[in-house]
Amino acid sequence: MNFRVGSVVDFTRAEELAERFAVAVSARRLYGTEHMRSSHARRAFVAALLDYLDENGGPDAFRFISDGSSLTVEGIPLSRGSLFGKLLSRLESVGLAGLGFTSGISDRSVGSLLDWVILRDGLPPAEGFAGVELITESVGGGSRGARDPSDALVEMVPEMRLPLRLYRTAVQALESAMKDLRTGSEINLHEVSEICEWVAEESFRCGLQLMGPTRFVRQDEGTLQHSINVFLITASLLQPFVKSPKELAEIAQAALLHDIGKSRIPIEIVNKRGRLTDDEMNLMRRHPEFGAEILRQYDRMSPLTIEVAYCHHMRDGGHGYPHPVLPIEPGPVTAVLQVADMFEALTAKRSYKESYTVDEAVRILVETPGMESRKPALWLLLGRLTGSPPGSEVLLNTGERAVVVRAHEDSPKTPLVRILGDAEGAGQAESVLVDLRSDATRRFISKVFLRPSTVQTVEG
Secondary structure (H helix, E strand, O other): OEEEOOOOOOHHHHHHHHHHHHHHHHHHHHHOOOOHHHHHHHHHHHHHHHHHHHHHHOOOEEEEEOOOOOOEEOOEEOOOHHHHHHHHHHHHHOOOOEEEEEOOOOHHHHHHHHHHHHHOOOOOOOOOOOOEEEEOEOOOOOEOOOOOOOHHHHHHOHHHHHHHHHHHHHHHHHHHHHHHHHOOOOOOHHHHHHHHHHHHHHHHHHHHHHHHHHHHOOOOOOHHHHHHHHHHHHHHHHHHHOOOHHHHHHHHHHHHOOOHHHHHOOHHHHOOOOOOOHHHHHHHOOHHHHHHHHHOOOOOOOHHHHHHHHHOOEOHHHOEOOOOOOOOOOOHHHHHHHHHHHHHHHHOOEOOEOOOOHHHHHHHHHHOOOOHHHHHHHHHHHHHHOOOOOOOEEEEOOOOEEEEEEOOOOOOOOOEEEEEEOOOOOEEEEEEEEEOOOOOOOOOEEEEEEEOOEEEEOOO
8 A cells, every 4th residue: 555645755744644544443443433532543633634734835635545465655665564454454345445635524524434444334425525535446457345245234224234343343353363373473352352342232232133244244165254153143142141241241252262273273274165184174173272272371361261262162972072181171151152153154155065944953953962961052042043033034925025123032933124125026215114023914924044045934
């Protein structure tokens, strides 16, 4: 990424401004719009930029322009490579090769820009952002990035905006942790703790909606999306049973890092598109040991996080792996996570298998040797999921298509839904919320699409 400041290049000031913008992006991602830290970081960037543009009749604009690999000033790399690398990735994720700023910017326009960059919420507004130029062509030519298809979830179901933002933030935190470990660095536990605390706090407001993105976002052959899905499913399952957000945040951290040991497995094995060979599988089955070894190096690491990483593939009667070497045994949280882990893997589509329906996945879980003591966790999963978890696309008996917004635990077949299209298959200009539990037209769900191409027939 090449950083030009008009015709004048002040490397020190350019680096400071770039850092302030990167910090504003990071703070917005972690804390949302209204949090004090987010507001402070945004205003600090705007103030520093305006001061620079006004100082001594300086340049009237500056631009970030991607060169495809790094953040530089006139070809000279800036020193904070890791921070700016994340900024580059964030811009690329929304199809931008760079940004331009002029003295016409304001705190409000930068806030709107940050919202769009973080949420990737469709196309930018037609009027753009005051004082901001969106650059879509790289130095070498050609457009950058592609729209994430999960944005369709927010378009269809605005209630999923917050769960999807939590999902994406968790992806970035885990991706960063895995990358740090692969390059010999330490995990940024502060970032991990913050996203877990945020998810814990919001879960009391979102409820089962927290699982919405796990039902809808694009399938991924790697371990990252699986880990995030298990993270959100586990938090959703256990939220009603914890005493405080702090307790749930500890559970969420254990779930987020449960597969961290895979950072020591060669990436070509972790992301292999197809079945593993026997040797590859034997190595993969060491990831619980690797995970416990990694996590035990951190003085402040929760014992629960170490337990879950080490024990989440153990089963009764010596089934599963690894065979215990450390004096750690799986407790009830590990049992719930293990059920969520297996359920997510079974219902996910892979290059070498189709996804199972809920009924098929439950049958496999019940019949798996060594899962006898996990049955309470399995019934918990079924009770919380209901027949149509939030984020599921459903077909109503009227022929209308809808997306589940909120499930009623006392009436699982009649959730709150948002109608997407009529019985003829035509989309609606404006989606409509309908509570099937009190709907006078007697609509009910006839089919559930837990994931694209996965259909479950439901008795009316």
